[in-house]
Amino acid sequence: MKKIAFVIAVAIASLSSAQAQNAPAEGNPLRFVVGMGLTGGGDKLATAEYEHGGSVDVRAGGLIAFVGGVDYRINRQFSIQSTVGFHVDQASAENGDVTFKRFPIELLGYFHPTENFRFGGGVRYVSSPKLNGKGFGSGIYKEFDNTVGAVVEGEYFFGPSVGLKVRLVKETYDYTYRDRRYVLRNGETKGDHIGIFGNFYF
Template identity: 75%
Template sequence: MKKIALVIAVAIASLSSAQAQNAPVSGKPLHFVVGTGLTFGGDKLATAKYTNGGKINVRAGGMVAFVGGIDYRINQQFSVQSTVGFHFDQADANNGNVNFRRYPIELLGYFHPTDKFRFGGGVRYVAGPKLSGSGYGSGIGTDFDNTVGAVVEGEYFFSQNVGLKLRFVKEEYKDSESYMYRGSLRNDKVKGDHVGIFGNFYF
């Protein structure tokens, strides 16, 4: 998991340095967008302990996300974006794993005070949130209810092709049924609130 996070962090940094290499796209209002990012936060769902004494937490707001969708520039000052994504946090070991995955669908609106920066927000519908495990994590698992959250974010454009986003998401998950975690029965709500940094490419 740490290796994945490092690779994505390097990829985001590479996007930031690529502004001189990316020729601006045409002035068309509709663009496709793909992106990836790191997120941090949310309640702890499970803890994986390794034989060397190390441990890692799987959180409701972590940790890696991939998105794709469309971006539409309404006029000089306003735009909208809609994306579908895959968002997950995971702890892996030779004897098993624990992961929390979900599929967010977002609809966002933005105001552009300058050509280089926009800010805005919108709604986020999260489908199929699921905590599961195998091997040492086989006793961990639940299906959470689909949920709706709120997004606030700002985006800086290094060019018309490359943007860097900082965002905050507020959301909450409720487990569909009671589930066992390390011998204890859980039936509660968990907060998935998180902050994130994303690199996006527009084409």
């Protein structure tokens, strides 16, 4: 009887330990997330030159992004995150602007080696990428096809609600244009970029 009781006790202890390791971190495993980041990279799409000197490039990987979505902690080792964002680069002045904007949707998975750090990656679907201008930028207009890219990133948590992430994104925008002989041709623009984001979880 003592041996049986001992085996049962060991089995219960092992099961409890396994459940503890696989259990979500304390608190609600499903949280909302909002964030903002700066990005850089990608091909040059347009250049705005100012009357008093200087110029600003609009690039396919720039410049400011806003995101919002949900984050789910599966267990202590793994989590997933899904967000919808607005990503834009712009060169503006009093007499007009040139803007490249798009709307990314991301699904990411992470591994947590510690409670304060996680790394992972996933896919990024970019909808309605468009370059257009007004004022001094009148005549600049180009629509790109929707595209799918890849994301790799790491995130450090300063506390339960604040995270800082560094990421690398690889994506390509395809488009169709007519050359000087009015022949329809296909082109592509690299939107690869790096970024740093601050996120707030609640």
